[in-house]
Amino acid sequence: MNAAHTSARARLLPLLMAGTLLGVPIAVGVGYLVAGALGVVGNATPGAMGRVLADGAVLRSALLSLWIAVVGTALATVGALCVALLFDGNRIVDRIAKRVAVLPLPVPTVAAAVAVLLLLSQAGWLSRVATRLHLVAGPAGFPALVYDPFAIGVITAVVWKEMPFLLLLALSLQSLRGRALTDAARTLGASRWQAVRRVTLPVLVCGMSPSIVAVFVFVLGSLELPMVLAPSSPQALPMLIQERRQALDAASHGEAYVIALLATVLALLAAVAHERLRDDAA
Amino acid sequence: MSARTSLVRTLSLVALLLFVTAPLLLLVVTSLARGWFAPALLPDHIDGSAWRDLVTDAARREALVNSLVLGIMTAIVATALALPLGRAAARSTRAVRRSVALLAFAAVALPPVALGVGLQLTVLTLGLGGTLAGVFLAHLVPTLGYLTLVFLGVFAQWDGRMDEAAATLGADVRTRWRLVLLPLLRRPIADALALGFLVSWAQVALTLLVGGGAVRTLPLDVLAMLQSGQDQRAAAGALALAMPALLVLGLSRAAARNTAAVAA
Numbered sequence: 154m155n156a157a158h159t160s161a162r163a164r165l166l167p168l169l170m171a172g173t174l175l176g177v178p179i180a181v182g183v184g185y186l187v188a189g190a191l192g193v194v195g196n197a198t199p200g201a202m203g204r205v206l207a208d209g210a211v212l213r214s215a216l217l218s219l220w221i222a223v224v225g226t227a228l229a230t231v232g233a234l235c236v237a238l239l240f241d242g243n244r245i246v247d248r249i250a251k252r253v254a255v256l257p258l259p260v261p262t263v264a265a266a267v268a269v270l271l272l273l274s275q276a277g278w279l280s281r282v283a284t285r286l287h288l289v290a291g292p293a294g295f296p297a298l299v300y301d302p303f304a305i306g307v308i309t310a311v312v313w314k315e316m317p318f319l320l321l322l323a324l325s326l327q328s329l330r331g332r333a334l335t336d337a338a339r340t341l342g343a344s345r346w347q348a349v350r351r352v353t354l355p356v357l358v359c360g361m362s363p364s365i366v367a368v369f370v371f372v373l374g375s376l377e378l379p380m381v382l383a384p385s386s387p388q389a390l391p392m393l394i395q396e397r398r399q400a401l402d403a404a405s406h407g408e409a410y411v412i413a414l415l416a417t418v419l420a421l422l423a424a425v426a427h428e429r430l431r432d433d434a435a
Numbered sequence: 436m437s438a439r440t441s442l443v444r445t446l447s448l449v450a451l452l453l454f455v456t457a458p459l460l461l462l463v464v465t466s467l468a469r470g471w472f473a474p475a476l477l478p479d480h481i482d483g484s485a486w487r488d489l490v491t492d493a494a495r496r497e498a499l500v501n502s503l504v505l506g507i508m509t510a511i512v513a514t515a516l517a518l519p520l521g522r523a524a525a526r527s528t529r530a531v532r533r534s535v536a537l538l539a540f541a542a543v544a545l546p547p548v549a550l551g552v553g554l555q556l557t558v559l560t561l562g563l564g565g566t567l568a569g570v571f572l573a574h575l576v577p578t579l580g581y582l583t584l585v586f587l588g589v590f591a592q593w594d595g596r597m598d599e600a601a602a603t604l605g606a607d608v609r610t611r612w613r614l615v616l617l618p619l620l621r622r623p624i625a626d627a628l629a630l631g632f633l634v635s636w637a638q639v640a641l642t643l644l645v646g647g648g649a650v651r652t653l654p655l656d657v658l659a660m661l662q663s664g665q666d667q668r669a670a671a672g673a674l675a676l677a678m679p680a681l682l683v684l685g686l687s688r689a690a691a692r693n694t695a696a697v698a699a
Binding site for chain 1: 443444445447448451452454455456457458459461462465472473474475476516519520523524526527531532533534535536537538539540541542543544545546547548549550552553554555556557575576579580583633636637639640643644654657658661666669670673674676677680681683684
């Protein structure tokens with residue numbers, strides 16, 4: 154076997170494997186979505202694409218999902234950066250803060266959603282504390298923090314669940330690159346705030362950007378968070394897909410495929426952005 | 436450190452402690468509280484019935500066993516497939532590595548509901564709709580994506596000199612895998628098995644769509660308990676869901692400490 158042959162095989166083998174193991178299921182899954190959206194398979198009727206594009210409920214759902222993903226990811230990122238910068242030392246307070254902040258990391262999303270529901274619902278623990286402190290007259294007087302139009306409950310769960318992941322990354326970047334560069338800036342005469350604003354933050358945000366995109370995509374596609382905590386009108390996009398898929402009429406099935414297809418396109422665009430950002434971060 | 440900075444740090448630490456621990460503590464107390472209704476701040480009766488139910492109640496036990504079987508099977512098969520894939524891709528050209536990474540990330544990033552709707556039709560066509568085998572195939576897709584990314588990372592920093600030395604000394608492929616590669620890869624393989632288990636263990640959307648309600652797993656059981664107002668059982672199930680991950684994290688930290696001790 155000559156070197157060129159070996160090299161060609163070495164190039165083709167992983168592509169063949171990835172194509173078979175990952176590409177085929179994705180292509181088949183997405184292919185069925187396209188066929189379902191066109192009314193070819195899956196007990197769906199044609200014309201779903203037009204109906205979905207004209208349906209205001211779909212647009213409102215998409216906007217709610219984007220709102221949850223954008224605000225949740227942004228707050229989780231800001232929280233992670235604040236903890237990383239405020240507790241960037243090795244004192245006991247720093248160590249406690251960093252250890253506590255990553256506690257929710259291994260908690261599955263369903264469990265996080267249940268925990269936030271028990272805390273924030275009108276019969277939840279915060280409402281009981283507020284009632285005991287005479288801040289509200291009773292559970293009904295407590296503001297709606299779950300099933301609310303601004304999805305405060307979902308966003309709280311997103312921040313609680315995703316901040317630890319982003320924090321670990323920020324801490325790792327800080328120890329790998331951030332601290333040395335910040336120290337260099339301080340030595341060159343930058344004030345503490347200038348060094349944070351011009352050096353530390355750009356280094357951290359640049360290194361974290363692929364993971365921020367990953368969190369955004371994960372939140373956008375999550376079914377369990379809106380299932381437990383989000384309002385029923387408008388519904389988050391994954392809930393709308395699920396509802397239309399389970400509906401009895403064929404027209405709704407077709408719409409489920411179209412909406413799922415739209416969500417897929419959004420995710421694939423994010424996958425491309427993720428790869429680009431990963432290259433830049435590297 | 437100025438007094439103002441110190442005050443900001445102290446207040447932030449208190450806020451962080453409350454924000455992170457309150458939901459977790461609430462899960463623990465709720466899982467042990469019988470008949471704990473508003474406006475009571477603390478429960479009157481504490482019992483472990485919700486925890487016992489997880490193994491004594493037939494429907495809940497079935498959910499737990501299904502989750503365990505799916506998690507273990509998915510972890511083993513996905514690791515066995517992702518390891519050679521990650522290795523082959525890492526040894527190939529940059530363009531190939533990028534293509535494989537993009538496919539792997541797409542498998543992870545596709546909204547599970549969207550992927551589930553597509554896979555549901557595929558699995559139904561295969562005659563596996565509403566079966567554990569069908570749900571296993573569906574779980575395999577995102578898990579394989581995650582583990583391929585893991586092994587791409589592992590092999591990107593891989594020192595191949597031991598393997599090359601073994602090859603130079605005349606070891607065939609099988610011997611090199613058995614005596615060189617697998618022993619060196621013990622830790623990444625253990626991590627991949629744990630991650631693979633956890634990805635399947637926490638799945639909701641794929642199980643719901645491909646299982647069609649006939650395959651009951653622990654996350655679906657937790658949601659069902661919540662929807663029927665059984666908060667105590669939902670909280671116990673939610674904590675049971677978190678346990679394997681906490682265990683993995685604890686073991687991983689212990690292993691890291693041991694490794695650091697050896698290295699020192």
